[in-house]
Amino acid sequence: MASFSGYLPYAFALIIAIPFLVLLRQFVFTYIRLKEQEIRLLSVKSNSENKTQSYERMTLFMERLKPSNLIQRFDKGLAAHEFIFLTEKAISEEFDYNASQQLYITKSSWQNIVDSKNSVITLLHKTYEEGNGNINLDEFKTILLMNYMEGEDYISMTIEDLRKEIIIIA
Known part of the structure; x- marks a missing residue:
């Protein structure tokens, strides 16, 4: 019995x-679980913010694509064909810059954006061809606006679709 008393302080x-070790283990696992939940919540919030920013950027792109905004972009001293070239270049560059936004936007909305961009470029060329290349820039801009207003307002429809989708996401 005397030898057992030597182990008594260790047993105590x-x-x-x-x-204490059980409580510490429980605390550590609870802390880790809470941190994992926080990380998941932050990633969902971040993804939602990315989607919102994508819809905002593409709505801004669509607004800039409207012919009423395009005709104000460049110097009045240009010939109509120079205006078309610079406008088409600016549209393509801005579109390329925003191409990564398709990761956060639905396929149908992205397709509407691409179709709208292509329709504006087609409208630019069609308007120029109607004037047989013999119209000045002011006449070209007027005819461009008239042609756009006579047709389907695909840009506004695309913006409205983007607006509806962002409401669903938010």
């Missing part, structure tokens, strides 16, 4: 340490 320390 072990009895006190075990509940």
Whole structure:
């Protein structure tokens, strides 16, 4: 029995340490679980913010694509064909810059954006061909606006679709 008394302080320390170690383990696992939930919540929030920013950027692109905004872009001293070239270049560059936004936008909305961009470029060329290349820039801009207003307002429809989708996401 005398030899057992030498282990008594160790047994006492072990009895006190075990509940402490169990509580510490529980605390660590709970802390890790809460941190994982926080990370998941932040990634969902971040993804939602990315989607919102994508819809905002593409709505801005669509607004800039409207012929009423395009005709104000460049110097009045240009010939109509120079205006078309610079406008088409600016549209393509801005579209290329925003191409990564398709990751966050639905396929149908992205397709509407691409179709709208292509329709504006087609409208530019069609308007120029109607004037047989013999119209000045002011006449070209007037005819461009008239042609756009006579047709389907695909840009406004695309913006409205984007607006409806962002309401669903938010």
